[in-house]
Amino acid sequence: MSNLFSMRDLSTKEIHEILHTAESFAKGEIWTPAKQTFAVNLFFEPSTRTKTSFEMAERKLGMEVIPFETGTSSILKGETLEDTLKTLESMGVDLAVIRHKQDAYYESLAGKFQMKIVNGGDGCGQHPTQSLLDLLTIKQEFGKFEGLKVTIVGDLSHSRVARSNTEALTALGSEVFYSGPPEWFEGDPENAQNYVDIDEAIGFSDVLMLLRIQHERHNTMMDLTVEQYHERYGLTPEREKRMKPESIIMHPGPVNRGVEIAGSLVESCKSRIFKQMENGVYARMAVIKHILEK
Amino acid sequence: MSNLFSMRDLSTKEIHEILHTAESFAKGEIWTPAKQTFAVNLFFEPSTRTKTSFEMAERKLGMEVIPFETGTSSILKGETLEDTLKTLESMGVDLAVIRHKQDAYYESLAGKFQMKIVNGGDGCGQHPTQSLLDLLTIKQEFGKFEGLKVTIVGDLSHSRVARSNTEALTALGSEVFYSGPPEWFEGDPENAQNYVDIDEAIGFSDVLMLLRIQHERHNTMMDLTVEQYHERYGLTPEREKRMKPESIIMHPGPVNRGVEIAGSLVESCKSRIFKQMENGVYARMAVIKHILEK
Amino acid sequence: MSNLFSMRDLSTKEIHEILHTAESFAKGEIWTPAKQTFAVNLFFEPSTRTKTSFEMAERKLGMEVIPFETGTSSILKGETLEDTLKTLESMGVDLAVIRHKQDAYYESLAGKFQMKIVNGGDGCGQHPTQSLLDLLTIKQEFGKFEGLKVTIVGDLSHSRVARSNTEALTALGSEVFYSGPPEWFEGDPENAQNYVDIDEAIGFSDVLMLLRIQHERHNTMMDLTVEQYHERYGLTPEREKRMKPESIIMHPGPVNRGVEIAGSLVESCKSRIFKQMENGVYARMAVIKHILEK
Structure with missing residues (x-):
């Protein structure tokens, strides 16, 4: 290379x-x-x-x-x-x-x-180096990629991270799922087949990979207030409690506290967000x- | 620390x-x-x-x-x-x-x-490092702080330097006075009691610490032209001649030549302005x- | 120095x-x-x-x-x-x-x-360091300055390079000529006497030193389209073929491809443009x- x-x-x-x-x-x-x-x-x-x-x-x-x-x-x-x-x-x-x-x-x-x-x-x-740091974070945690269930939550169509990560994780033996407002996956049959509701995703995912809601790029909120979006699709403290014991939370940053993730979870036990920045x-x-x- | x-x-x-x-x-x-x-x-x-x-x-x-x-x-x-x-x-x-x-x-x-x-x-x-460089400059000059008379000339209310310096100099044993347009000290009883007219200050001060007139921050000129301000409150060549022999002039920079200090004094014998930058x-x-x- | x-x-x-x-x-x-x-x-x-x-x-x-x-x-x-x-x-x-x-x-x-x-x-x-790099490039090529014929093509009046280079090259024993639209040399009797048409210049020049057409500084195109300018005064592939065998092309960059020089010539055999940047x-x-x- x-x-x-x-x-x-x-x-x-x-x-x-x-x-x-x-x-x-x-x-x-x-x-x-x-x-x-x-x-x-x-x-x-x-x-x-x-x-x-x-x-x-x-x-x-x-x-x-x-x-x-x-x-x-x-x-x-x-x-x-x-x-x-x-x-x-x-x-x-x-x-x-x-x-x-x-x-x-x-x-x-x-x-x-x-x-x-x-x-x-x-x-x-x-965004290949972002993918590699995400893979490094997962490898440090689980020691392998085979058999892991990774759910990416957010708007794939505007995310470099989601694209690169899906390809790499799949090649390495993980299974990748998607979550977020279902509107974002309409007209995208390939990804739609791995779509899961956030409440389902937190039950089985080893890795919950949250994306930043890109206010800058387009109007993604679909008439929802920030609070409604967070309640419906975000990682709330209540949802975090239902995650698998050894599972982790990832986010490429910068975080919208109270939108895709509750502010109190950014530095919580399961969060690897600042570990990702180090990695x-x-x-x-x-x-x-x-x-x-x- | x-x-x-x-x-x-x-x-x-x-x-x-x-x-x-x-x-x-x-x-x-x-x-x-x-x-x-x-x-x-x-x-x-x-x-x-x-x-x-x-x-x-x-x-x-x-x-x-x-x-x-x-x-x-x-x-x-x-x-x-x-x-x-x-x-x-x-x-x-x-x-x-x-x-x-x-x-x-x-x-x-x-x-x-x-x-x-x-x-x-x-x-x-x-602005603690500015205070420390000012203190360093005074110590290099006089070898001590006890008993020194320091007059700060300018608008204290907009100056980080004045605040930090007053506290530190007082703690170290110097006496601090203030000068400038009296309007700037009205409604500030604590500092007003140490207010002195510039023509009085130059007679007894070991250190004359000029502040920059902050055109950027507010209208401080009170209907005075730059020339009138300089004549009334600034350090003119005539006033400099009446300063004590061993006294020094300080200014945090950048200098408004011809406003708070005459241009010809910036690199004069008593000036420690560029020494401060080195320090x-x-x-x-x-x-x-x-x-x-x- | x-x-x-x-x-x-x-x-x-x-x-x-x-x-x-x-x-x-x-x-x-x-x-x-x-x-x-x-x-x-x-x-x-x-x-x-x-x-x-x-x-x-x-x-x-x-x-x-x-x-x-x-x-x-x-x-x-x-x-x-x-x-x-x-x-x-x-x-x-x-x-x-x-x-x-x-x-x-x-x-x-x-x-x-x-x-x-x-x-x-x-x-x-x-722009003395630009002159020195130009001289270095010529010296590497010919091993001397004496007797070389250098033609500068472009608007001298807006070029730092032309001024510095003319003086230095002349002092070092080279002969300097100018080319470009004749309007640029009117009212400049000193340079006008060394003015040559581009088609003449390419026949005798050891060094063809092109200047950037400074769109930014003024309207130099005199009602010519870019294509017309290039055809009339620029270094076209056809003109390049008529240059002396050992002659070289120089340009201080950034290049306007298709204006003062055809895009295909920027990295051609005779071009020292990227060599100049290294130098x-x-x-x-x-x-x-x-x-x-x-």
């Missing part, structure tokens, strides 16, 4: 290798490239959380991180993404992490660069190490 | 210890944490000067400084400051420096984090060292 | 020394200052490309680069550039790279700072090394 654009780029063997490396970073292992290595994080769509996580990962690996202000870049003067990357490569940048609102923007880049590229999220498409750094370190060693 | 929110957090013994450490940094001492240490400067209110000073201090201590763009952060998606900090802590950040326009924003944060927190200025409240780096290094060692 | 404001600051001997140092960096030589050294890049006019190149150069020299957001700096509160620089110098900054839209902004700064200053471009004036890092490393060692 010389780039990471999509979870589809990874065989299950490679996923296991990356998770293994990430676990050793979580245990405190230190690895740095043999020579001074330069990274740039090109976030054409803002995401402080993901950008900070990549920056932490790069710094922990001893890399030099070159700031790049997408808001004032030559792209505004009509330069193509490819020419911007060629420029950075010419200057000596070894790794570019890119977030872009255009779906599959990376397809036009494949095979054109010596520089390594990691997709930090594209449109409503892939994000280890997963990204592992991806970068694998790519640089290639 | 595991955080520094306010000068009230510090005993006079701790103030003396921090100043002692700062003086050794000023003399060229080098200290770095035993392991890779991560800082983030969260400036929700812009202040290039203070932010740059903290960044210099952190880099001189060999820390990794993670950039954080408050303008595009998840806080805009409704995330609380506490959740943002929890996220950064989860990712491995060791120190957060925070500037926020809300008075005493830090009260809700106390006791909730392993990560260390330094207040880089809150609303019209505290800011040493004072912040000392605070961070004390906090990290705790 | 303790600052670099303009190519006029450099003797031809100094130019040759800097190019020699830059060539050794290009070959992988490593040099770092003896002690921790701080740089700040003050770009009051955005230029991601130049800023990133300086940042790469500074990091490759092992310097600490302090971020500085000109958009929120005290300059907005009325602070002068000189006071901002005094502040940074007081805090311990060793090197300031400045880009500013005001022509010759640096004239008022000369002799006032211990800190070193490099001009990263001023208004329509100088920019080495040229800036060399300038900084020479300045810091002074």
